[in-house]
Amino acid sequence: MNLKNIIFFFSGLLLLFASCQEQIQEKTAPLPKQNDITLTKKISYMNDVIKEYPNVADYYFRRASLNLEAEKENLAQKDIEQAILLDSSKAIYYFVKAQIHEIKQEYEEALKAGKKAENKGFRQVDADMLMGKMSYYAKDYQKAAFYLDKVQEVLPELPELKYYRGVTYFQAKDTAHAIEYLNQAIVLKKDYKDAYTALSNLYNNYGAYKTSIRYTQKAIQNCGKDASLYFAYGRSLWALKSYDSAIVRYSQAFDLDNKIWQAGYQVAIYCINKQNYVRAEQYLTKVLIEKPDVERGHYLLGAIYEYHLKRLTDALKHYQRALMMDRENAQIQMDIRRVVRKIEFEEYKKSPEYTLYLMQKQRESQLQQEIQKKDSL
Secondary structure: OOHHHHHHHHOHHHHHOOOOHHHHHOOOOOOOOOOOOOHHHHHHHHHHHHHHOOOOHHHHHHHHHHHHHOOOHHHHHHHHHHHHHHOOOOHHHHHHHHHHHHHOOOHHHHHHHHHHHHHOOOOOHHHHHHHHHHHHHOOOHHHHHHHHHHHHHHOOOOHHHHHHHHHHHHHOOOHHHHHHHHHHHHHHOOOOHHHHHHHHHHHHHOOOHHHHHHHHHHHHHHHOOOHHHHHHHHHHHHHOOOHHHHHHHHHHHHHHOOOOHHHHHHHHHHHHHOOOHHHHHHHHHHHHHHOOOOOOHHHHHHHHHHHOOOOHHHHHHHHHHHHHHOOOOHHHHHHHHHHHHHHHHHHHOOOHHHHHHHHHHHHHHHHHHHHHHHHHO
């Protein structure tokens, strides 16, 4: 059975109105009914439908929804944009567009699309939740609270709702309610890492470091190894002046995720102070890959290479990069001139002239020793 027959089989109404392309475009092609059909097959089916009917907005919307379910956000975005281009009147198209932008952490675009869906009459609790979150990221905390209140009327025990109400209250400087809602989120979802992190950071910010540590330890126990949790743990320990323990946590954080460059930088500085220059170099190098413009990073690495690891070419490279970020720094300029002279001297030491110079100095030393020996007699 060919594709057209399949379409006709699944849509009797489409058959009745198939006399012209415009009428066909007003209908929607049903998906196969088999319960065991895979997501890949559904997407493949819609590919064939779109190939035959390329100007039907709803077909692109369906494929966008399937691609979104398959975690193919870029393909989903391309499809939903095409659906909107063909038919800009459908509110749900804009809601799906907002969902895609949210997943891609494009919060400003998600908020714009969500507002369009709302203006076109889209009313669902999922839309209110999305608008609450996007308003929070836009720092419009009053609007965020408005949408989150609407969600609470329908889904009062939703962990995500409790979390965003908590962080919204915190931004509004209502610490008591923030703690209350974040704790409720953890009760509802034992492994809610973001809620643990928010509580840990909250207590850190208020100097309650031991309480922060308790939440972080609980988070690691329930959520597993996570770089951000170890970093928060390290912050609390450092504030309590448990420096050795803090460095262990910072190391764990940075080893799990080099993007948390602050943790690696702290470890590097600690190693410099402990005169462990090999380890300091290893951490600083990784830090500068993630954060090339970190303050004093290149200068410190240059000094390590020059004075401790004796890698003058590398020292020069990092001093020069440090100077690019601070062009008027006379100290760095002097350091560069000194290292250049050292490199030139190392090259001179490889030359025949230097070998002759050493031989001459050796002869002079031997002669001096002979003279002193004669004088002693």
